[in-house]
Amino acid sequence: MNKLQYLIITTILYSFAGFAQLDANSAMGIPQVSNTTEMQNITGATEGSLVYNIAQKGIYVYNGTNWVSPSGSNWLISGNNGISSSNFLGTTNDVKMEIRSNNLPMLEFGRRETLNLYQNFPDYTDNDQPLVHLKGNGNTAALQFAASGASFYKPMFFTTTNGSFRLKGSSGRTDLFEIGSGGPSNDGRLEFIIGDDGAEPIIFKRYDYRNGKFHKELFRVQGSNNTANAKTRFGININTNEVPVDSEYDDSQSGYNIANSTLQVQGSVATAITRVTGSGNYTLSEDNHTLIMLSNRSLTLPTASSCTGRVYIIKNNSGSSLTISSYNNQNNSSSTSITNNNTVWLQSDGVVWQQINN
Template identity: 50%
Template sequence: MKKLFPYLLFIVLTNSAFSQIESGLLFGLTKGTTSEINAITGMEEGQILYNSDTKALLVYNGSTWVNTENSNWSLNGNATSNGTFLGTTNDVFMDLRSNNTSMLQLGRRQTLGLTQNYVDYNDNNQYVIHVKGSNGTSALQFQADAASFYKPMLFTTAEGNFRLKGSAAGTDFFEIGSNGTNNAGEVEFIIGNDGAEPFIFKRFDNRDGLLKELMRVQGSANSQNAAPRVGINTGQVANSTLQINGSVSTSIIRINQDITLTEEHHTVIMTGGRPDITLPDASSCIGRIYYVKNYCGRDTNISTYVNMKGDNKTELKDEKSYIFQSDGVEWQQLLKE
């Protein structure tokens, strides 16, 4: 009898393992619609029920009903419907990580701790996408299969600068961004690689649907030491350092009293009185040009200049016009009429 018992037990267990489960023996949970669940009172932490609207198991965490594992976002993809989302339902930021390093945070500016007392950074309720990293710098790069070298990206540097760099026509590149160190910042515009790639400024006209060139800055040739050229309304590389296909306007004033010329002046018309003119130090503005016309009715005085014969002079004759240019050492008279 003792030997028979183990065999009988084996047979019973085997039959139980392969027998069909009867639906009536399954354990069932309390079911309810979303509105019915929301109306329940007196819940205790750990209680479970089934939401017949969302087809999800809910557990009470002591303050609210939350989804259990059957509602979690799957690592193998998810079939969703309108209204589903990945994110938070309360005022905490959402954090996306790689290698346990925070890469992307989403939330209100205040919630993210990004509010500052500066214009455009002081709105607590502004929703922000915060790109992060582990070493104080971050980057956002875009796919560009046809770019041979310089894949387009937005990035920051260890000096606190923000830049945009990317491909141009496959093998060339452009870069725009801030540069420099504390209290010595600047903005750079860079184009490469060969010397003649242009910066072109255009406008779009919706009447004919065309882009129309306004100005271009371009190297003179495909060479390492190509000279810079600026063309306004040229439609092609300028033929000189500066080419303007159109009119030019400069500062012009009328005076009848003494004046000290600055970088704000260009043409001076002496119409009355007996005004004296003081020129700035020639070493401070090499290359600067002033036009002076005197018809005030008498000769007047001006700072020392070198006349057409090479002599130092300090007078402006009545009914005469002059052109003066700084050579970095002295003011040179270029014309007298």
């Protein structure tokens, strides 16, 4: 006998037994009580007796000791009360659990293998990994957050039809930020976007727990001004003040420096330096900057058109003149040597290598 059959038969038996005084509001022959106190004061109830509790808007069954709600073992679409720590919404066997809307399985819960999400790639191979799968419509999905302070660009994680994954949201009420992947097959990229006027910065900070807990800026990338044609500026260590942690995340940017050039570094700069010994030809590459020539070796420069703007510093302490690829010296004449105990700075102008020091 199922629960429905049991309920119907018990109700019929109750109506014949005249278990309690029925008032004009009784329905389906089930006795009614006004509240839980009145229900608990009923005498003569036997196991399986039914009563309708008007205050609780529910049917209660007498289990021989107490009045209990049959809905206590079910989750109701109108909500539940009397829930204990042992109650849960889910499965007790190894099958996926779904939460649907418009009959779409928006959320799935289960092991990776149970959800058929195994892939032979690092971090996707643990079949026993517990997963919450935001499935959406099976092709794309999104997770949006409430942000009443944002005028536009409500924060959202979302996927795209080409398989990319992005985070987009509000910044400073009216601006936006976006972090995510993009690109066609085998041509992927990772993007960091800030907007929408020009000078909004992307800032990297470090946190320190001392001195009252503060942030210190490491570096920032931003536009030179609030125009569509703002130049890119990259500043390292240009704002060194200790700023108290902003619990509301709404500190103004006024008073912070924008880099004064495409790259501004307040501090030391290190470049590659190589001590060259041995014999035979030495070909310079993107791994070189400064060369200290300690033996007589011929030098080959890369084609000037392949690395416009690149700089090499070559100091000759080999004891004799060095042979090198052609460059234009201070007299704008072609030269193919560097004399002993001499240093030249060479920079590519995209056509030839130019000596730029005296």
